[in-house]
Amino acid sequence: MQQSGSGAILSIRGLTKRYAGATALNNVSFTLQAGEVRAICGENGAGKSTFVKMLMGIVQPDGGIISVAGTAHEIRDALQAQSLGLGLVAQELSLAPDLSVLDNIWLGSTEVPFFHRRSSLRARAQQALATLGVGDWDLDRTVGALSIGQRQIVEIARLLARKARVLILDEPTATLSDIEIEKLMQVLRAIKARGHSIIYVSHRLGEVFELCDSVSVLRNGEHIVTKPVRELTRESLIELMLGRAFEEMYPERADASAAHHGGLRIKNLHVPGAVEDLSVTAPRGKILCFAGQLGSGATAVTRALAGLHDKATGDISIDGRTIRLGSARPILAGEVVFVTEDRAGEGIFPELPVRDNLVVSKLAICSRWGVISWRAVRKLADDLAAQVTVTCAHLGIKSGYLSGGNQQKLLFARAVGRATPAVLVMNEPTRGIDIGARAEIYRLMRRLCGEGYVLLMASSDIEEVVGMADIVVTLYRGRVVACYEGAAVRMPSILRDIANPDIPDGQVA
């Protein structure tokens, strides 16, 4: 048995995990005090998820010792981690959508007897929700009816009800809107006040500074440093994560695009239940952003343009040629490239090698009479990988093993290397992506602008919209509020438009 520092609830020594292609985590040690809120920061693929999965017994380490409250344990599975007081809200949520909030809170718990409609369980679930400031929620509602942010809170309540002492959250805010993030922050502060320890993995540095006491930085599987937050600035933290100075997130806008003609014209776009009567023109060589919150219709516009909405109607033309909506025709014809927000569900092909994922829609140009030349495919894949700067052991590994940022780059690879500039439609293009990869993707987007692409993106990240857009169309409940161009693209007016456009100008601080 190993004793560590007095108040240490969690002590990790020399934790190591190797995969066939790479070392995900190498000799990582740190100590978490009771009541401490620790952030873990690092680029995509730094090993953050691997680290928390090892704490939870989901992944078995190749070496190292994990001590909980002073006692070393070999954590074999999630049940054991649960009994030790560790609880995880995973990067992918794990609730059963058809069951009620109550059932989800107790699902898989070791305490639940066979017949589990016990009033004490009900009371404890209610109490856990009350702790989080949402005691008024109906325990019998099905989870499927909740928003993602609310589900996140159910996951946390589930851990509290099991008396978790250390809460581990892996990128909880990646898919939340600003308002939901604020709610989650409140909840986490409440938990912190009650003396729970939290391990908080996030790419959003604002949250780190707002919530956490200290930060551990991982880089390429190595533990770089652990520091109190007050000794760090945003810039110094980014530098620690990247291992180099970080110059500029947003590349400069191209000057007036006199060189490009034509573009995409949308007239009277209707998407039942989502978008009403939207008309805009997106010139080549510019980035047009649809800004709006969840339910504003920004996502629906992009999906309709990609042909993924069966019931969308409207007149769409590219350079004056009409394209058909309501089927995947424009994508099929190669005129539109779509980058989805749901990378795992409809983005990459997780079981297939990186190479296949790079050349997806370009197989035709590597083949003759339908027969592929693998030499040409390899050459093209190498070329594309270099253009979008994918980093992985080799192009033969399953793309599902890549980190989020690299997976996203695979999607962007579909846009580059085309004979003629296309229309690139993106939905939340940098969701869950680290700062370094983000900047690279932004640079790539600008490069495509320079080549005469039309870029359209829907984003709920206003900083990103202001940083990247040449034209911003703000949406509220399916309707266009306003359209800003050039110098008129400014944060306050956009924020007002998407929150509630009916309040007149003067009243917003």
Added chain:
Amino acid sequence: MRKAILRLVPPAMGSITPLNRFRRLDGSQIRAILHAVFILALMIAALATPGFLSGPALQSLLTTISFIGCVAVGMTLVTISGNILALSLGATVGASALVVIAASNRSGLAEAIPLALMFGSMVGAVQGALIGCLRANPIIVTIATSVLIYGAAQPITGNAAFYAVYPTSDSLLNARLLGMPIEFVVFVAILLICQFLLSFTVFGRNVFMVGDSFNAARAAGLRPWATIIGAYSCAGAFSAIAGIMLALRYGRASMEFGLGYDYSAIAAVLVGGTAISGGQGSAIRTFAGMMIIGIVQVVLLLQGFRQEWQYLITGVIVLGVVLLSPPAGR
């Protein structure tokens, strides 16, 4: 809290005990090892079985697996395309056999064979269209098709077999290539064609992509529905070839020809290690699975086990392999 751990002194994490080492192997490595052990055991059992290496037993093994093998190769395509399993291929075999005999009695083999092939692929294409375009459940569609075919055949045949007016010439039936029966040669050709399709054609790569993620294929601008129709058409055509070969060998055709082929083909696909969840697998693997099952059955037969036992043991092997395979959607 301590109660959770019964052992007082937990072992150091890095220690390498044999059990630890075994646990550290991932699923695919364990599978590979067990596969190898199993195949070795099978070889020994086969060689130790008197009469196994003698001509007739081996010849009949090769002929038998050729018929089911054609179906299994088609089943592989469908499975890789992400549509779990096709349960209509056995019915397609029987129906194609009927078509080829009926047509050859009327207008000769030269027209009958392409006609039967066309019939098989059309039956496949219709199912593919239902599944690919309308996203109907593949198991329901293929079971319905199977029932439909058996139902439609009954009034036409009156439950009797069709007999060929001009039996196939003996010289063709006894033709050998490198000592292998003609059916086996055809089967190997189909196998190679299918593997070529999968590995070296745009269609084949699309089958993998659609099987891995239908939605991703759609969002990437592929035509997943077309790929699925293609996969089912090929499966139908390959099954038709099995039907044609059976009809020619026996000089007659009946709906009983394809009976049970679906399940044997599924067994071969699974034993070969093609993922039920789609996106992974190969025709060559199915061939290996087919050989394993074929050899097991011949060994059992020669060792004097009854038919029922053969089914039972084959079932156990399939179950074992499926249990060993990694969970889908990892």
